[in-house]
Structure formats: structure tokens, C-alpha cells
Amino acid sequence: MSARPVCVLVGAPGSGKTTVGQALAAALGVEFRDTDADIEQLAGKPIAEIFVDEGEEHFRTLERAAVAAGLASHAGVLALGGGAVLAEENRAALIGHTVVHLSVELPDAVKRVGLGSGRPLLALNPRATLKHLMEQRRPLYAEVATATVLTDGRTPEEIAGEIAALLKP
Numbered sequence: 001m002s003a004r005p006v007c008v009l010v011g012a013p014g015s016g017k018t019t020v021g022q023a024l025a026a027a028l029g030v031e032f033r034d035t036d037a038d039i040e041q042l043a044g045k046p047i048a049e050i051f052v053d054e055g056e057e058h059f060r061t062l063e064r065a066a067v068a069a070g071l072a073s074h075a076g077v078l079a080l081g082g083g084a085v086l087a088e089e090n091r092a093a094l095i096g097h098t099v100v101h102l103s104v105e106l107p108d109a110v111k112r113v114g115l116g117s118g119r120p121l122l123a124l125n126p127r128a129t130l131k132h133l134m135e136q137r138r139p140l141y142a143e144v145a146t147a148t149v150l151t152d153g154r155t156p157e158e159i160a161g162e163i164a165a166l167l168k169p
């Protein structure tokens with residue numbers, strides 16, 4: 001069945017895509033879907049294990065397929081993995097969609113991801129890695145976003161409420 005998401009969420013690790021996405025979907029009364037969870041379900045193992053067993057390139061291949069499938073078939077809120085915007089194919093696929101960038105600055109992102117457990121790219125030195133990832137990706141999130149919502153110092157419910165208001169026709 002063909003459908004399109006009411007809202008696609010992008011942002012750095014710890015920006016709250018999964019947490020805010022679930023709150024937003026509940027507020028709108030629609031389903032929530034997360035490409036990271038789709039990939040784990042398809043692969044039958046956690047993302048951290050995919051990185052160890054098959055490598056990041058293989059993960060990115062699975063991610064491009066999960067992004068394309070989600071954009072083509074999910075009618076609710078769709079959260080993308082933090083690195084999905086790195087692929088030109090994914091950025092092109094997002095054109096024409098309602099894409100909200102959950103922006104976060106380094107201090108809040110570090111607090112939220114903690115020691116980076118379950119996030120293979122952040123396993124070593126989470127603060128320095130996050131700083132680098134965020135600098136590299138900020139222009140890419142801005143490129144695909146149709147709106148940017150600030151998340152620092154705000155609760156997931158407040159953020160979801162702002163996005164829900166933005167989505168009203």
C-alpha cells in the first residue's frame with residue numbers, strides 16, 4: 001500500500017527522534033516507525049552487532065532500503081537514523097516530504113546519549129565523536145529539513161506539541 005509519512009524526523013544522535021517521535025505519534029493518533037528498529041527487525045540483531053559483524057557500509061545499505069520503504073509506505077511519524085542524511089540517495093528521497101530537524105547542541109546531546117551504549121559510532125569517546133558528527137552533519141540536516149525545532153532544555157512533550165502545531169494545516 002502506498003502512503004506518505006505525516007512527518008519525518010531527522011537529527012543527531014540524542015536529538016530525541018525516537019522519544020519525540022513516539023510522543024508526536026501518540027498526540028496525532030498515528031503510528032510511529034523508526035528506520036533503526038526496522039533494520040534491527042530485518043537483520044534479526046541490534047545495530048551494534050550489525051556494525052561488528054558486517055560493518056558500517058552494510059548497515060548504510062540496509063538503511064537506504066529502510067528509508068525508501070518507510071517513505072513509500074508509512075502513513076504516520078517516521079524517525080530516521082542519525083546518519084541517514086549522509087547518503088545523497090536519502091536526501092534526494094526526502095524532497096517533497098515534511099521533514100523536521102530536531103536540533104540539539106553538544107552539551108544536551110552528550111547528556112542524553114550518556115556513554116553511547118548501543119550506539120556503535122559513539123562507543124569510543126562519545127563527546128569528541130558527537131562533536132565531529134554534529135559539525136559534519138549540521139548542513140545536511142538543514143538541507144533536508146522543511147522546519148527546525150530546538151530541543152535543548154525542553155521536554156519531549158513540549159517539542160512534540162510544537163511539531164504538532166506546525167503540522168496543522
Ligand SMILES: Nc1ncnc2c1ncn2[C@@H]1O[C@H](COP(=O)(O)OP(=O)(O)OP(=O)(O)O)[C@@H](O)[C@H]1O
Pocket residue numbers: 011012013014015016017018019020036081082112113119151154155156159
Ligand atoms: N528533550 C529531551 N529532554 C531530555 N531527554 C531527552 C529528550 N529527548 C530525548 N531524551 C533522552 O535522550 C536519550 C536519547 O533519545 P533518543 O533515543 O530519542 O534519541 P535519537 O535521536 O533517537 O538517537 P539515535 O540517533 O541514536 O537513534 C533517551 O534516553 C531519551 O529519553
Ligand SMILES: O=C(O)C1=C[C@@H](O)[C@@H](O)[C@H](O)C1
Pocket residue numbers: 012013036047080081082083084118119120121133
Ligand atoms: O549517527 C549515526 O550514524 C547513527 C545513528 C543511529 O540512529 C543508528 O542509525 C546508527 O547507530 C548510526
Ligand SMILES: [Mg+2]
Pocket residue numbers: 017018019034036079
Ligand atoms: Mg533513535
